[in-house]
Amino acid sequence: MIITYLTKLATFALFTHAWAADITISPVTNADPGAKTGHFSDPFHVVYQDAKDLYISGTTHKYLKCNSGDLSAGCASLLKNKYETGSALNQTAHAAGTKICGAAGIHPFQSKDRSWDALVTLHVQSKPKKCDGISGWSVIVHARSKNPGPADSPPTSWIGDKVMIGTFSDNVDANYDGKYFETPDGKLYLVYQKQESKKPKRDGVAAWPMNNPTTLTPGSSPTFLLLPGEELNSENYVSGKGHFKLIETGNIHAINGKFFMAYSVGAYNRNTYKIGIAYSDTFLPAPGQQYRKVMKNNPDHLWDSKRKKEVYYFLQSEEKHDGWHYIGDQVLAPGVPTVAQIGPNNSWVLLFAGYNPKDAPTKDGTDKYQASHRRPYFTKVNVNIPDNLSVKQATDEQLQRWITPSH
Numbered sequence: 001m002i003i004t005y006l007t008k009l010a011t012f013a014l015f016t017h018a019w020a021a022d023i024t025i026s027p028v029t030n031a032d033p034g035a036k037t038g039h040f041s042d043p044f045h046v047v048y049q050d051a052k053d054l055y056i057s058g059t060t061h062k063y064l065k066c067n068s069g070d071l072s073a074g075c076a077s078l079l080k081n082k083y084e085t086g087s088a089l090n091q092t093a094h095a096a097g098t099k100i101c102g103a104a105g106i107h108p109f110q111s112k113d114r115s116w117d118a119l120v121t122l123h124v125q126s127k128p129k130k131c132d133g134i135s136g137w138s139v140i141v142h143a144r145s146k147n148p149g150p151a152d153s154p155p156t157s158w159i160g161d162k163v164m165i166g167t168f169s170d171n172v173d174a175n176y177d178g179k180y181f182e183t184p185d186g187k188l189y190l191v192y193q194k195q196e197s198k199k200p201k202r203d204g205v206a207a208w209p210m211n212n213p214t215t216l217t218p219g220s221s222p223t224f225l226l227l228p229g230e231e232l233n234s235e236n237y238v239s240g241k242g243h244f245k246l247i248e249t250g251n252i253h254a255i256n257g258k259f260f261m262a263y264s265v266g267a268y269n270r271n272t273y274k275i276g277i278a279y280s281d282t283f284l285p286a287p288g289q290q291y292r293k294v295m296k297n298n299p300d301h302l303w304d305s306k307r308k309k310e311v312y313y314f315l316q317s318e319e320k321h322d323g324w325h326y327i328g329d330q331v332l333a334p335g336v337p338t339v340a341q342i343g344p345n346n347s348w349v350l351l352f353a354g355y356n357p358k359d360a361p362t363k364d365g366t367d368k369y370q371a372s373h374r375r376p377y378f379t380k381v382n383v384n385i386p387d388n389l390s391v392k393q394a395t396d397e398q399l400q401r402w403i404t405p406s407h
Contacts, residue, residue: 101131
């Protein structure tokens, strides 16, 4: 019996080692929980021409900056990234009887002429209710640089001047996380979070064509790029409950004639939050189609799923099972991912946010992590997307190998 116990213990240790050491994850900041420093939510890689330094924007009105454009453990220092709402927007909100209660998700974009624009999500509530951070809805606004400065680095001060998605008068769910995406052939889109249905409640990632950074194409409409699947238990917002599903924070990259989206699924403050990658042969999927999720055989019924296959997440901390990219010993609730080429050697990395298991307090009486304790992380990845095989033709097993964590 002792030998059997020791054998089981050794086997468990081996699997635990595989879970823990398989994927090397590094923090972007040097965090000090006692001093409440080093936390940073929703990291967004700011791409700009002739980049000399690495800039990461986010929900916090700050930049993370790594000198020399390299990404290494603890490399980031904090810089200001201010936002204010212009008088015209404030007047429009006031006329609608609403109040702007906050701004998040400052996503700068540099055009080919080196000019800068940004999309910002505003939190709106009806008067006379005071801002509580819970009720209300979101709108996405355009912001211009308040102090343009040099074109060879991102602006550090923005002023909101035009509503792009949503209104100050209509309480509509979703409508957040706006960002620009320009296709290789020069077409510009506004990618954002959009509600598909109220009952059942389903949110996904959509794209709206634009004439320029301040104008949606007249007569156009948004197209959903990726939506949750009705039958996928792993996409439940809360474990075991399928009443709400969402896919969010889609960040897209084009390579070898194809497009891939790194996305989040689940609740940002629970272990259901995790990172997926989906692929498409075209930026806008064909009618009735969407980006293709990476699937894997699921004989052990993870997520209490009865389906033969489930989503093969890139990183997750919900199911501690060997071979499913579990990282819960290093980071909890990984999400808001960006796959990008960063640094002097253009190395591929995955940039994301999550909670350190040693610094992940929950709200009293709940299993919800406190959002203020999120931290930015990165891990190196291998990108091997073939140019002679389409997304439609690829098998699930082939898709699993197109982008992988670097061991």
